[in-house]
Amino acid sequence: MAKSNLSSDNLIDCPSDQLPANFVGAALYVEGGNPIHALIIIKHEATGVFEMFHYDGGTTVEFIQPGVLAPSFCGSLLHIVDEELIPTFITHCRIIKDEAKPRYGYFYNQGSLYDAEGKFISPNDMPEYMSCVGFCINVIQQYLSDESFFKYSDWDETTIGKDEGYIEQWIAKVKKHNPTVDEKLLREGLRRIFPLEYLTGAFSDELPVTKVFTDEESPKLKSIIEQRLKPASKVA
């Protein structure tokens, strides 16, 4: 299994003074103690940027101020996005914001990404469906030329955790909007990487991140988050 960089020190509250001056990270919003939403956090001192970039699960791709979705926690992705190239990354996100039109689904097709034009590219012309985690992965994947962020084959339809009726309904909806889509290929892309797993992946020192790694480390990450959220830990 890959070595883990997960520790309480490496899990950063966002926003907080602990964030370095220049930073790109995987971020996780926790609501009612549940890790429910994935974002990308970007901070760059020289350009004054300090924002979170996300897909809200509906029709909106946007930048929001850190603190709007709180509490949130993040882990560094500077092993994927060079600190020197954060301005390029910010520009790419801004272009994606103008171009992306995602729709919600527990779907990620291996090899998909948002390209330099902000256009969604997917092998076999799969349509632009994704979860909040899938959106973050599609953004970050552009920066990984020869490798995948996650080992997607480790996650399949069974990871969605919904009944067959839900899945059939979703496939029908996708086919209605995309009549020529190959249903078999669509099914092969059904998978759900949970927001907690996404943040866990930031702490793997190897790519692609495997499910063995996230299965091992996600409970530890959850435990650290729970400790942080306890009222006693907030005392100065």
Add this chain to the structure above:
Amino acid sequence: MAESFLEIKISDVSLASMPIDVAISFTSLVEALTKIANLTLGNDNLKVQIREGSAVACIYGTSLENTVAEYKEVVENRSTNKDLVEEWRNIQEIFKANGLAYEAYYNIGGVTTDILQPLKAAKRLRVRASEPKKYHTTLQFFSGELIENGGKRPNIHVDIEGVGEKTIACTKLSAQKANVYLYSKIHFSAWVSESDDDVEYQLCDSYSTPEAFENYRSFINDFYSMPLLDALKVLHYKCRDYLDAKEYKRLRRFLRLFDHQSVDVNFLKTILIITQGFKEQEDLSGIRNSIKEKFDNRMKAIRKTKSNV
């Protein structure tokens, strides 16, 4: 004996009768110390002494403190004085090489400090590499009369309006092409690299019409006046416009404005990303490779600096 002195002693030998190998070592030590004294800053009062009582070679005088200060720089590999380092290295090699019994020390203000052990323990003494000059480079646009062309290193000489005669480094091909314009007015862009005491010019591109010159000049002026993130977006869409129109030669011309090691890595990266799909395109592959090489070198240097911190 003066209060301040530095001496090297070969024990158990007499000046009156030395074995040849000892004499070779001793004369080398005397020669090295003499040269070190000569190289010492403010050395007027330094004297060299050879005396009996074992075989002793010594330099002494009130300037010895300078000699000692310079010795410390040498043994810590902080000295940039090539000649001085060479003489101390000669002494070091003698100490390390043969089995003679040496003593070596300096005495300042009555305090004796050994120099034998530090010299024997140190790695081979070397000159500290001097700090590379720091340059600030900008892309500037000029007009002027081409007055001379050529040289051992390819360059053109231009009497630049408002500036004066300058030597502009260029490629052989550019110098050859420039021949046609000798004693004519030319319009060109150049990378101007300024350090504390030096200004260097390197040709970027030349323009056959004042209109083309002005177009590129005003673009670059506006471009570098913008905030970085706005400039990145402008660069992205400018390249995109050329590619969508299949104007690959014009894009190549435009990319010359960014083909330099001083250009921000984010600009270089943006160009590489947007032209990724055209890396084999015959009009673009050359300049793209040139930009990629500069980007890769810059990122290598940045990562090396970070790993040394």
